[in-house]
Amino acid sequence: MNYYVSDVALRNNKENGYWIIIDNLVYDVSHFVDYHPGGNIILMNNSGRDATGDFMKVQHHENLRIIRSLKKFYIGELYQVKFDQKVFQDLYEKWLKNNFLIIEMQNTFYSDLSFINKANTYNESFLELTPHKIDLLLETHNRFVNDYLNLIIQKINDLKLYLTKEYNVELKGIVIHVSMVNNIIVRIRKNNATIGEVNVRDQLSWHNKMLVYRKLIERNNTKLLSDIKHEMLNGLKLFESGNIEKSYVQLASSLNSIETVITKYLEKIKIETQAIGFPLEELQTI
Numbered sequence: 001m002n003y004y005v006s007d008v009a010l011r012n013n014k015e016n017g018y019w020i021i022i023d024n025l026v027y028d029v030s031h032f033v034d035y036h037p038g039g040n041i042i043l044m045n046n047s048g049r050d051a052t053g054d055f056m057k058v059q060h061h062e063n064l065r066i067i068r069s070l071k072k073f074y075i076g077e078l079y080q081v082k083f084d085q086k087v088f089q090d091l092y093e094k095w096l097k098n099n100f101l102i103i104e105m106q107n108t109f110y111s112d113l114s115f116i117n118k119a120n121t122y123n124e125s126f127l128e129l130t131p132h133k134i135d136l137l138l139e140t141h142n143r144f145v146n147d148y149l150n151l152i153i154q155k156i157n158d159l160k161l162y163l164t165k166e167y168n169v170e171l172k173g174i175v176i177h178v179s180m181v182n183n184i185i186v187r188i189r190k191n192n193a194t195i196g197e198v199n200v201r202d203q204l205s206w207h208n209k210m211l212v213y214r215k216l217i218e219r220n221n222t223k224l225l226s227d228i229k230h231e232m233l234n235g236l237k238l239f240e241s242g243n244i245e246k247s248y249v250q251l252a253s254s255l256n257s258i259e260t261v262i263t264k265y266l267e268k269i270k271i272e273t274q275a276i277g278f279p280l281e282e283l284q285t286i
Contacts, residue, residue, distance in 0.1 A: 001076035004240045005050075005096065006233050008078075012048025012107055021050040024080065027073040041114070045107045049100045081239055087166055092239045094162060095251075098155050099232045105148050106225045112140045113218060134192045134210055138185050141217050145181045149262065152228065156258050163255075167248045174259045181266060184273055188213070212276045220269055227261040 003026050011019035017030035020043070029047070033040045046054055083089045115136055117127075124130060153174050160171040191206070231254040238247040 002079050003076050004079050004081075004237075005099070006236045006240060009048050009099065009103055009229070009233055009236070012044070012103055013110075018043055018047035019075075020046050020048075021078055022052050022055050022070070024078045025074060026076045026078055027070060028075045029073050032073060041111050045104075045111055047107065048103045049107075079240070083244070088244055091162065091166070092244070094159060095232070095235055095239065098159065099229075099236050101155065102152070102225065102229045102232055105152075106229060109140075109144060109148070109221060109225060112143070116214065116218075129207060129210055129214065131192055135189070137210075137214055137217065138189050138192070141221070142182070142185050144221050145178050145185070148225075149178055152258075153262065156255055160252075160255055163248060163252060169248050169252050171252055171255065174262070176259070176262055176266065178266065181269055184269070184278065188278065209277050213273070213278070216269070216272050216276070220265060220272070224261060224265045228258050231255075231257045231261075 005021070008019045008021055008026055011017045011028075011030075017028060018033050020027050020029060029036075029043050033043045036043050081092060083092065116129075116133065119125065119128075120136070121130065121132055153176055157173040160173055163169040164171050192210075235251050235254045238244055238250055
C-alpha cells in the first residue's frame with residue numbers, strides 16, 4: 001500500500017499511532033515505541049515525519065539486525081510527488097520541509113513537557129508541582145515562544161516572500177511581537193524564586209494558580225502547533241493532488257490563516273493569564 005506524507009504526518013501521537021518514514025518507506029512503530037532500546041522518546045520524536053537522516057546518523061542503516069527488525073513494521077511505500085517544472089518542485093520541497101519542521105516541534109514539545117508527570121528531585125511526588133518544576137515549565141514555555149514561535153514566523157515569512165516573488169501573489173510578511181508573553185514569564189519566574197519566603201496560605205494560593213497556568217500553557221501551545229500543522233497539511237494536500245498550478249490562492253490562504261492563529265494564541269495567553277490572577281500590572285506581588 002502507498003501513503004502520502006500527509007497521511008504519515010497525522011501519526012505522531014498515542015491516539016493516531018506512531019509512523020515514520022525511512023528511505024521513502026513507511027513504518028508503523030506504534031507497538032514498538034515502549035520497547036525501543038533507546039527509549040520511547042526517540043521514536044516519538046521522529047514520528048509523523050521523515051526520519052531517514054536521524055536513522056543514518058546513528059548508523060542504523062549499517063546494522064543488519066536493526067534492518068531485519070525494521071522490516072517487521074513496514075506497512076507501505078511513500079508516494080513520490082514530482083513536478084515537471086522546477087519552480088513547482090522547489091515550492092513543494094520548501095513546503096514539505098516546513099511541514100516536517102512543525103511536526104518536529106510538535107514532537108519535541110510533547111517531549112519537553114514529559115517532566116511534569118515525573119519526580120524530578122529526591123523524595124518528590126510525581127504529581128507535585130514544585131518550584132523546580134515551575135522553573136522547568138517556564139523554561140519550556142520560554143523556549144516555545146522565543147525559539148519555536150519566532151522560527152515559525154520566520155519560515156512562514158520566507159514562504160510568503162517566495163510566493164510573492166515567483167508567483168506574483170500579493171502577501172505581506174508576518175510581524176508579531178511576543179514581548180508580552182516574555183514579560184509574563186519573567187515576572188512569574190521572579191515570584192517563583194521568592195515563594196518560599198511567604199506564608200503557607202500564600203504558597204498554597206500560588207501553587208493553585210500555577211496548576212492552572214500549567215494547563216493553560218499545555219493546552220494553548222499544543223493547540224497552536226496543531227492548528228499550524230493543519231494549515232500546512234491543507235497546503236501539502238494541494239501538492240499531492242497535482243493541482244498546484246491553480247492553487248496559489250489556497251496556499252496563500254493557509255499562510256494567512258497561520259498568522260491569524262498565532263495572533264489569537266498570543267491574545268488568548270494574555271487574557272487567560274489575567275483570568276487566573278496574574279494581571280500584568282500586579283504580577284510582582286502574589
